[in-house]
Amino acid sequence: MSKGTLFDKVWDLHTVCTLPSGQTQLFIGLHLIHEVTSPQAFAMLRDRKLKVLFPERTVATVDHIVPTENQARPFVDPLAEEMMQALESSVKEHNIRFYNIGSGSQGIVHVIAPEQGLTQPGMTIACGDSHTSTHGAFGAIAFGIGTSQVRDVLASQTLALSKLKVRKIEVNGALKPGVYAKDVVLHIIRTLGVKGGVGYAYEFAGTTFENMNMEERMTVCNMAIEGGARCGYVNPDHVTYEYLKGRDFAPKDTEWEKAVAWWESLRSGDDAEYDDVVVFKAEDIPPTVTWGITPGQGIGVDQQVPSPEQLAEDDRFVAKEAYEYMDLAPGQAIKGTKVDVCFIGSCTNGRISDLREAAKIAQGKQVAEGVKAFVVPGSERVKKEAEAEGLDRIFVEAGFEWREAGCSMCLAMNPDKLEGRQISASSSNRNFKGRQGSASGRTLLMSPAMVVAAAIKGEVSDVRELISIGS
Numbered sequence: 001m002s003k004g005t006l007f008d009k010v011w012d013l014h015t016v017c018t019l020p021s022g023q024t025q026l027f028i029g030l031h032l033i034h035e036v037t038s039p040q041a042f043a044m045l046r047d048r049k050l051k052v053l054f055p056e057r058t059v060a061t062v063d064h065i066v067p068t069e070n071q072a073r074p075f076v077d078p079l080a081e082e083m084m085q086a087l088e089s090s091v092k093e094h095n096i097r098f099y100n101i102g103s104g105s106q107g108i109v110h111v112i113a114p115e116q117g118l119t120q121p122g123m124t125i126a127c128g129d130s131h132t133s134t135h136g137a138f139g140a141i142a143f144g145i146g147t148s149q150v151r152d153v154l155a156s157q158t159l160a161l162s163k164l165k166v167r168k169i170e171v172n173g174a175l176k177p178g179v180y181a182k183d184v185v186l187h188i189i190r191t192l193g194v195k196g197g198v199g200y201a202y203e204f205a206g207t208t209f210e211n212m213n214m215e216e217r218m219t220v221c222n223m224a225i226e227g228g229a230r231c232g233y234v235n236p237d238h239v240t241y242e243y244l245k246g247r248d249f250a251p252k253d254t255e256w257e258k259a260v261a262w263w264e265s266l267r268s269g270d271d272a273e274y275d276d277v278v279v280f281k282a283e284d285i286p287p288t289v290t291w292g293i294t295p296g297q298g299i300g301v302d303q304q305v306p307s308p309e310q311l312a313e314d315d316r317f318v319a320k321e322a323y324e325y326m327d328l329a330p331g332q333a334i335k336g337t338k339v340d341v342c343f344i345g346s347c348t349n350g351r352i353s354d355l356r357e358a359a360k361i362a363q364g365k366q367v368a369e370g371v372k373a374f375v376v377p378g379s380e381r382v383k384k385e386a387e388a389e390g391l392d393r394i395f396v397e398a399g400f401e402w403r404e405a406g407c408s409m410c411l412a413m414n415p416d417k418l419e420g421r422q423i424s425a426s427s428s429n430r431n432f433k434g435r436q437g438s439a440s441g442r443t444l445l446m447s448p449a450m451v452v453a454a455a456i457k458g459e460v461s462d463v464r465e466l467i468s469i470g471s
Contacts, residue, residue, distance in 0.1 A: 001163075001165065001272040001275065002063035002068045002165060002270035002272070002273055002274050002275050003272065003325060004269040004271055004273060005166050005168075005203060005268040005269075005272045005273075006139055006141075006203065006233060006267055006268045006396065007164070007166050007201045007203065007231075007233065007234055007268075008166070008188075008264060008272075009122075009216065009266050010122055010124065010140070010141045011024070011026070011141065011163060012240065013126045014026050014027045014028075014029070014141075015027075015255040016129070016158055017429055018072075018346070019160055021160070021182060021341040022024065022158045022162070023161055023162050024160070024161055024162070024163055025111075025159075025160055026157050026158060026159050026160075026161050027124065027125060027157060027158055028032065028057070028124050028125070028153050028157055028158060028159055028296060029057065029123040029124050029125065030057060030059070030111075030113070030118060030119070030123055030126075030148075030427075031057055031058040031059070031114055031125075031126055031127070031153045031157070032058075032060075032061075032062060032109045032118075032125065032126070032127035032132070033058060033059070033087075033096075033109075033127065033128065033150065033257055033402065034057055034060065034061055034062060034063050034087070034104065034109050034127075034128070034129065035062045035064060035065060035083045035084055035087040035127075035215070036064045036065065036083065036084070036128070036131065036413065037146070037147045037150050038060070038086075038087060038090065038128060038147075038150055038231070038313045039083055039086035039087060040147045041128070041150035041151040041154055042086070042090040042094075042154070044148070044151040045151060045154060045155060045258070045324070050098065050155045050191070051094065051155075052094040052154045053055075053099045053155060053156055053157050054156070054157045055094050055095050056097075057157060058094075058096045058097070058100070058154065059096070059097050059098075059099075059113065059118060060082060060087060060091045060096050060097065060259060061098070061099040061100075061105075061106055061107065061108075061109050061112055061224065062087065062099075062100060062106060063106075063107060063108045063109055063405075063406055063407045064230070064406075064407045064411065064413045064414070065077070065079075065080040065083055065084070065403075065413050065414050066078075066080075066101065066106075066404075066407070066414060067414055067415050068374075068376050068403035068404045068405070068408050068414065068415075068416060069403060069415065070374055070403070070405045070414045071101055073405055076415070077401070077414075080413075081416065083204070083448065088100070089212035090305050091121060094154075097251075098432070099112060099405075100438055102145065102380075103124050103380070104105075104302050104380050104381070104384075104390065105379070105381060106243045106379065106380050106405060107128060107377070107378050107379025107380055107381065107382065107405040107406075107440070108224065108346070108347045108350060108378045108379060108405070108406070108407055109127055109284075109347070109459030110127075110129070110131055110132065110134040110135065110218075110347035111347060111348075111350060111351060111353030111379045112379050113125075113245070113333050114134075114135065114214070114218065114243075115298075115351075115381055115382070116245025116247060116249055117244050117248050117249040118248075118249045118394050119135045119138050119140060119142075119252070119257075120138060120140065120244065120249075120263075121138050121139035121140060121234075121236035121240060121266060122140065122262065122263060122266045123138075123141070123142075123261040123263045124137075124140070124141050124142075124143075124151075124192070125141070125142035125147050125165070126142070126143050126144075126149070126159060126316050127143075127144060127256035127316040128144070128145055128146065129144050129223050129347070130144040130147070130321075131144065131222050131223075131225060131347050131429060132144040132145075132192035132231075133221050133222060133223075133225045133229070133230075133231045133232050134218050134220070134222040134347060135218075135222045135401060136219035136221040136224065136232045136233030136234065137214060137220070137221040137233070137234050137237035137240075138226040138233075138234075138236060138238060138240055138244075139233055139234065139235055139266060139267070140212070140233065140234065141201070141229055141231055142221075142233075143159070143161070143230060143231055144209055144225060145159065145363060150256075150295075151359070159403070160341075163277070164199060164200055164201045164230050164231070164392070165199055165201070165202070165275035166200065166201050166202075166203055166276075167197065167200045167202055167203070167229075167274065167276040167277070167278065168203045168205055168273060168274045168277045168278070168280050169188060169202050169203065169204050169206075169280070169453065170205045170278070170280070170419050171184060171188075171204070171205075171206045171207075171209060171210060171279075171281075171282055171285075172279070172280075172281060172282060172440050173192065173208060173281050173282045173283050174204040174208075174211070174266070174282055175189075175205065175208065175282050175285065176282075176283060176285075176392070177249040177390045177464060177467055178287050178449070178462070178464035178467050179282075179285055179287055179462045180216070180287075180357070180447040180448075180449060181212060181217070181219040181220050181221075182349060182427065182445075182446065182447035182448070183220055183285055183286065183287055183445075183447055184220060184282075184285055184451070185219065185220045185222075185223040185224075185226075185227075185395050186223075186285075186288040186290065186295065186298045186446075186455045187226060187280070187285045187286075187288050187298070189226055189227040189296045189298070190221065190296055190297075190298040192227055192278065193228070193296050193312075193315075193400065194226060194227060194228055194295060194296035194353045195228045196228055197224065197227040197228035197229030197230075197400075198225055199230075199231075200228075200229050200241035200275070200276070201229060201230060201231045201232065201233065202224045202227070202231070202233070203230040203233055203235070203274070204217070204220055204221065204224075204232060204233070204234050205231075205234070205235065205266060205268075206279075206280075207265040207282075207307065208282045210232055210237065210239075211215070212239075212241065213243075213352040213353060214239060214243040215310035215351045215352070215354065216353070217234045217239075219349060219354075220232065220234075220349070221233060222347060222429060223295065223429050226295040226296075226329070226393075226430065227295075234265065235266075235267040235268055235436075236263045236264070236266065237267075240263070240264070241260055245343075250283065250299050250305035250459075252375065257292075258280050259298075259435050265274060265416070269435075280354050282447070286300030286301060287300065287301045287446070287447065287450055287462060287464065288300060288301070289301050289334050289444055289445070289446045289450065289460055289462055290333050290431045290443075290444055290445040290446075291322070291326065291328055291444070292304050292318070292319065292323075292326060292328075292431070293318070293321065293322045293325055293326065293431060293432060294324030294431065294432070295321075295429065295430065295431060295445060296315075297318075297319070297322055297431075298445070299334055301334060301335055301450070301460065301461075301463075302335060302462060303333075303444075304309070304330075304331050304332060304333050305323075305328050305329065305330055305331065305332045305333075305334060306319070306330065307330035307331060309319070309405035310331065310384075314471035323399075323464070324431075325433060326410055326443075327421075327428065327436075328363065334444075334450040334460055335459075335460050335461065335462060336459050336460060337423065337444070337460040338423065338459050339371060339423050339424065339425045339444070339455075339458065339459060339460065340370075340372065340418075340422040340423050341369065341371070341372045341373070341411045341418060341422055341423070341424040341425070341455045342367070342371060342372070342373040342374075342400075342424070342425045342426075342451050342452070342454055342455035343373075343374060343376070343408065343416075343424055343425070343426045343427065343428065343436075343451065344358050344373075344374070344375045344376070344400075344427050344448045344451050345374075345375065345403075345407075345408050345409070345410065345427065345428070346376075346378070346379070346410040346426075346427060346428035346429060347378065347407070347410070347429070347458065348410075348427065348428055348429040349428070349447065349448045350376060350377060350378030350379075350382065350427075351378050351382060352385050352386060355375065355377065355382070355386050355391050356358065356389070356391065356446060356447070357449050358375070358395075358448040358449055358451065358452045359391045359394045359395060360449075360457070360461060361449050361452040361453060361466055361467070362393050362398040362400065362452045362455075363392055363398070364396055364398075365398055365455065365456045365466075366399050366457030367398055367399030367400060367455045367456060368455065368456060368457060368459075369458070370458065371458050372401075372407075373399060373400045373451075373455040374400055374401035374403055374416075375392075375395050375400050375401070375402055375403065376403045376404075376405070376406060376409075376416075377382045377403070377404075377405050377410040379405050380404075380405050383404070383405055388406060398456075399455075400455070402405040409426065409428070409436050410426075410428035410429065410430070410435075410436075411428075411430070411435060411436070412435070412436050412437025412438075417436065417437025417438060418436045418437050418438040418441030418443075419438055419440065419441070420438055420440060420441070421438075421440050421442065422426070422438065422441050422442070423441075423443075423444065424436055424441065424444065424445050425443065425444050425446060425450070425451045425454035425455065426444065426445055426446070426451065427445075427446065427447065427448040427451050427458065428445065429445070430443075430445075430463065431443035431444065431445050435462065442463065444460060447463070448462075449463045450463045452466075453465075453466050
């Protein structure tokens, strides 16, 4: 087993005891909740006449079912309104900090916690959402959990978990123009597979990650779960500390220096031992697009859909299903595939730096006729910042719709949905069947910049060509 890694250190620091099952009872430093997985958990507490043990360690927001156009209450969808009311009453009953619509701080749970400095190095973090791995970008160990585990954390502030192995994923070198953090993680998942990380925590290391800003690191850690890993993290460094300094919940004054010294001590040591190490070269990573029905079915934008014989035998059955569902043939170029909807947003790519990069590509251009394109900021703070910089005007003038904060079409538990066999170019994290609201709708994952390129051309396009035109 691994030794001396950040994962090992944080795990040991938060171990309460070893359970008879052999699992670890792990103390959870920060519990994030939202309106979808918490109502049932609170109901379970009421049934057992239990209270939230440490309400000050729980933070709530609303994101999944929130409309991004008409946010007037009551919501048009009665189920969404019911879920909202259930959360509102529960947080009031248990005295939990809550960022509701209009608070100025509402947004996607994995966007608001980092931007407020709630997420910090050395923490254990849990949330009833798969993409909680996002918070590992700060050197935290963050787990997505199910509803019964949400109940457990509310009641005991602990989780029963089996310790993971640690795989170091090293990427070195400079990314080429038009290649982004999203491409890096899609390339890793494509190479290692969607099940490659089962039983592992992924430590992302190497000069490429060291040179990424915090929001790029969050994009990578966000999708660790899509590669089968239970969590992913980056060791904290000066980039982390510069991002956190001065944020709402970050340590202040003399406590700041103490915190940084402690955070530094948690980094994986030079003598750390890993269960596995995989190395990539940044220059080998192209702008990447998924062609199938899992995030692992990706190819470079200038490549062709692979044929069965090019794939591992275990992957051929899913590939056959993907060919049929996506209506793509082996050997077909992904570039030139027509798109109907272009979506920029989600907990993967809805932060201010994502919107800035997308706006650079969109400026002075026009969305192709017949394409619906829209941008959904990840939080109310991101929206305000983007509008202060004039990014909203750039998008609107180019033909994009500018929306309110929320999860939107990432998972379509709200009015933003694909219709019929529409194809979406999406900056989100999952391309599963039906993921974006239509049982037959199709999703192509890519970076926000690549989504803009697709929106402008009306088809999957290489953003490098637009960068070249604009330079």
